Amino acid sequence: MVDDVWASLADPFVEGAYATVKGKVRTYVLHRHLLAHLPPPPATILDVGGGAGHQSFPLARLGYRITLLDSSAAMLAAAQRRLDAEPTAVRDRVRLLAGRGEDAVDLAGAHRYDAVLCHGVLMYLPDPAPMIAALCGCVAPDGIVSVLGLNAATLAVRPALAHRWRDALAAFDAGGERGVLGLDTRADTVAGLSALFASHGAAPLAWYGLWLFSDWLTLDADDAELPDIAEVELAASRRDPYRGLSRVFHLLARAGSAPAPAGDRDR
Secondary structure: OOOOOOOOOOHHHHHHHHHHHHHHHHHHHHHHHHOOOOOOOOOOEEEEOOOOOHHHHHHOOOOOOEEEOOHHHHHHHHHHHHHHHHHHHHHOOOEEEOOOOOHHHHHHHHOEEEEEEOOOOOHOOOOOOHHHHHHHHHEEEEEEEEEEEEHHHHHOOHEEEEEEEHEEEEHOOEEEEOOOOOOEEEOOOOHHHHHHHHHOOOOEEEEEEEEEEHOOOOOOOOOOOHHHHHHHHHHHOOOOOOHHHEEEEEEEEEEEEOOOOOOHHOO
């Protein structure tokens, strides 16, 4: 049996991280990015490593049909609790599925989704290639794949702001860091993940930054200030040089007009 590493983190993550300014900004900015590229509802969306549904449930409210896939029983239980509070029409558009993202092609069967999301997952994997292959194997022709990557170019910022100068110096050549949840994380580049997508017949479509000011500053904003913070973060996410300075990047790719051969998907 595989240990559920998220079992002890599910409640702090769901009830804590997403309730912060940083968590609310993440949800808002990602949602705006997605709406700019997703096909209209009732398109089908697979949310791989979807956790408690913070990103996909708002899409279900708009009419999208969601399958949330997660390997953590604790996260799926949190998703179910949140889903139970939704109106019947929203609940009917969401399916919760247990399993690893790397096994998503087998779990999906013959079905291919109009969009596949994988947010906040790649940085916890030792190698992103198997997951990228699975995501591309689950998306329909001309569909959208959306991922987040920890930005390898900005690993020195956090220790420098904390005056941990030796750690900052080492971070310039590091491949990852210990994340805020106490787990080791691996960093990526836009070019590196774009190349992986291209190897599976998915053309990089757009990329954005995520978490610039709200990651570098400790913000305890009231509800009145939050919309202004979110709009500034959204503007920064779309333009240079700000997007390149963000802690995380959001990369979207479009699948080819025909599915990749099975051998390519499994490579």
